[in-house]
Amino acid sequence: MERSIQALRIDGARLWDSLMAMASIGATPAGGCNRQALTDEDKQGRDLFVRWCREIGCEIRVDRMGNIFARRAGTEAGIAPVITGSHLDTQPTGGKFDGVYGVLAGLEVLRTLEDKGIKTRAPLELVVWTNEEGARFSPAMIGSGVWAGEFTLEYAHSRADKSGKTIGEELARIGYLGELASEPGPVTAAFEAHIEQGPILEKQNETIGVVTGVQGIRWYDVTFRGKPCHAGPTPMADRRDPVQALAILCERLYSEVKAYSDDARMTCGDLRAEPGSRNTVPEKVVLALDLRHPKPDGLEHLHRTLYRLAEQVEEAAGVTIDVREEWHSPPVQFDESCVAAVSAAVERLGYSHRKMVSGAGHDSVYVSRVAPVSMIFVPCAGGLSHNEAEFAEPAHLEAGCNVLMHAMLDRAGIA
Ligand code: GLV
Ligand code: MN
Ligand code: MN
Secondary structure (H helix, E strand, O other): OOHHHHOOOOOHHHHHHHHHHHHOOOEOOOOOEOOOOOOHHHHHHHHHHHHHHHHOOOEEEEEOOOOEEEEEOOOOOOOOOEEEEEOOOOOOOEOOOOOHHHHHHHHHHHHHHHHOOOOEOOOEEEEEOOOOOOOOOOOOOHHHHHHHOOOOHHHHHHOEOOOOOEHHHHHHHOOOOOOEOOOOOOOOEEEEEEEOOOOHHHHHOOOEEEEEEEOEEEEEEEEEEOOOEEOOOOOHHHOOOHHHHHHHHHHHHHHHHHHHOOOOEEEEEEEEEEOOOOOEEOOEEEEEEEEEEOOHHHHHHHHHHHHHHHHHHHHHHOOEEEEEEEEEEOOEEOOHHHHHHHHHHHHHHOOOEEEEEEOOOOHHHHHOOOOOEEEEEEOOHHHOOOOOOOOOOHHHHHHHHHHHHHHHHHHHOEO
16 A cells, blocks of 8 residues: 555544534533434434535435435446444433444545545445434334335335334434435445443453454343223232343343343333323333344354243233344354455554444344454443443544555555
8 A cells, every 4th residue: 555545644634523513413411412303403414414525525315214424436337335333323321422423434445535635446335324213213223124125115115113204204304205216236345433331442452343243132022911900999919010020030131131142232211101190000012122142052042032921921921921032133243354454554554443343233244144244343441331320431432443545445456
């Protein structure tokens, strides 16, 4: 690689300013962001992104899933793009960096190349994927999932939030139901920068995680049905209480998951009781459950444990328990040549680093079905994410963005 290119660096201050500008959209009083997918705030964030990309001459296309593709032309016809990107949607009590960093790091790469007049042989494409979080609409990563062929467009458009509004309706309402078919063309390579969302890099005092894959995730809706009755006169022995069954199942599952392996994860992220009145034993409780493991057999073990325990508790507690699998994202291994491109960039730049597997899901999981992919992690304070206090050091964000730029240039080629 030419000397002047080796010395090329992004503008860390400009990256930080863009992150803070985006964070002002949907800002929460506690310092985080609530910019859930396809809300008015998401539209404002998308509009700002599109404006920034047009300012540097990118061509914008939007597909039927509302995924936004900003393309910087290459110099050679017929070479597939090098893509990067992530998501702008957040959790309800999300932070300023999860997803947004990957989008704005990509933007900062394009801005730097534009400033310096550097052209690449392959086009560069910066993507905002729709509804990565899975917070408003389930499942997660559905925008990249449709694009990669994991879900049909009809399935995705029909997914509804808690109030019954669907992805299709909300895309149309905010003006991001694009014309373009949501399907991949050829891709030379894809890279996604992201905060780690866990504690490893910070604890080891390392700047960059070279991501080799993503652990597996399975989501379930577990429905407990009992008999509604009065909270006062009904003796405890005469009740069929779905909440008690839920408590027993959760207790047993937590202890089996913890005993199985340090790598196993279990999260009860949402609970809904119906009719939802303090002094009526609920008729129904629905638990939104998330199980994870980095290995396919480990995840399969957790899956079977859930079904076995649900059967046992159902018999003992006299309520019905229905376990419905909502989503399965198996563990993924990224492409060796893309991992090598990230490693080579980190080594050239001289940052401390380690190889690691992602604990969180990312759009790169689905992108990796159709293109060679790797990811770049930077540390976040206390390993905290999906929290309004989420924070990442500007110097780390800058370092990750430099790695992203050099890995992309390596794959795109300098004209
Ligand atoms: C994405 O935020 C995930 O749940 O891993
Ligand atoms: Mn994310
Ligand atoms: Mn997230």
